[in-house]
Amino acid sequence: MKQITRIAIDLSKGAFQLHAIDAEERVVLCRQLKRGQVLGFFAKMAPCRVGMEACASAHYWAREIGALGHEVVLIPPAFVKPYVKRGRKNDANDAAAICEAMARHSVTTVPVKTPGQQAVLMLHRARKMLVGQRTMLANALRAHLAEFGIVAPCGGKGLATLIALAVDAADPALPALAREALAMLAAQLRDAEAKIDALDHRIREACVTDEACRRLATIPSIGPITASAIVATVGDPRRFKTGRDFAAWLGLVPSQHSTGGRTVLGPITKAGDRHIRSLLVLCATGMLRYGKRSPWIAALLGRMEARKATVAIANKLARIAWAILAHGGTYRRQAGLNV
Known part of the structure; x- marks a missing residue:
């Protein structure tokens, strides 16, 4: 067998499909391995370039x-898909597509x-x-109690009132069978809240011990959860x-749909990590609602609606976060430009 220059693996739980190419771009290997054979196979191979989809x-x-x-x-699956033979998707063709995308x-x-x-990401x-x-349980409690004419204002206080009514055996407004079911939902809701608090505490602890997280947390509206998510996901910011x-x-x-020299911008692309993007948008939303508005934010709101301004602020927060990770230091306010 000729020297392999690159080899692709189509991952799964038990069967791993291989597709290898030599220096002349000819297929020299196409076989399947069991899970226990994978490391032994690569241990015997001369060092080469190995590619796989960024999946589970x-x-x-x-x-x-x-x-x-x-x-x-x-390789992200989106970049592999164009090379899969149309109408002929199987493990062998998937591995061949990965090998093609590697080139x-x-x-x-x-x-x-x-x-x-x-x-940390876990x-x-x-x-x-x-x-x-927690959101599902809260909505279920509100919906079930509304069937008996019991409603409460939005928010945590209103939900606490509903939970108290649901578990109050002395209240005749609810039938016993309904109260039994709602008490189970209320107990599960309290359990979920306790576990969320425990995870929040653990994330804060991890953030305190990480120097990069501490520096990101100096950015207005960015807290331990957003900071640790960015650091754990990005890795090396200089890429x-x-x-x-x-x-x-x-x-x-913004997404683009431009042609003939005419630039047409659309909604944001929503590419990349959804979790970090949603956290940054939440940070920007909190800044608009509860924070002190800088001249830059005031000017932003003067020329666009609040929702667009929220995304623009999230974009700026992302740029600031990258600058701090890539160049060191902490957040420094600048007159007229600070977020």
């Missing part, structure tokens, strides 16, 4: 195969995350799931040339 378990395999001396690249210099790769980065993912469950590139990576720039 990809970072683990990238670390393991990289430790064997290979250069591992992770394109314009394809953006995903940095391999460390176990520490993944651990805290964020667990918290996000619990927040969603972005400018802050604008970072904001574009997060999808906080």
Whole structure:
């Protein structure tokens, strides 16, 4: 077999499809391995370039195969899909598409995350799931109680009032069977809130011990949750040339549909990491609602609606965050320009 220059792996739980190319761009290997055979196979190979989609378990395999001396690249699935043969999707063709995408210099790769980065992001993912469950439970309680004519104002205080009514056995407004079901929902809601508080505390602890997180937390409206999410996701900030590139990576720039020299801008692209983008938009929303408005924000609101201004502020927060991560230091206010 000729020397392999690059090899692609189509990952799965148990069966891993390989597709290898030599220096003359000829296929020299196309086979399937079981999970337990993967590391042994690459341990016997001469160092080469290994590519895989940035999907579930990809970072683990990238670390393991990289430790064997290979250069591992992770490719976003969106850049692999154009090379999949139309109407002929299978594991072998998927691996061939990954191998083809590896040869394109314009394809953006995903940095391999460390176990520490993944651990911090797992805290964020667990918290996000619990927040969603809390919202579902709160909405369910409100909807069920409304069927019996019991309503309360929006917000935490109103919800607390409803929970008290739901578990009050002396209140005749609810049938016993309904109260039993609602008490279960209320208990689950309290449990979700306790777990969210525990995760918030753990994220704050991790932020305090991380120097980059502490520097990001000096930016107005950015707290430990947003700071730790950015640091854990971005890794090396210098892979972005400018802050604008970072904001574009997060999808906080307008989409384009231009032709014939005519520039047409649309809504934001919403590309990149949805979690960080939503956190930055929430930070910007809080700044508009509750923060002291700087001259820059006042001028922004003077020429666009509040929702557009929120995204513009989120874009600026992203640029500031990149500058602090890439060049060091902390946030410094500038007269007339500070957010």
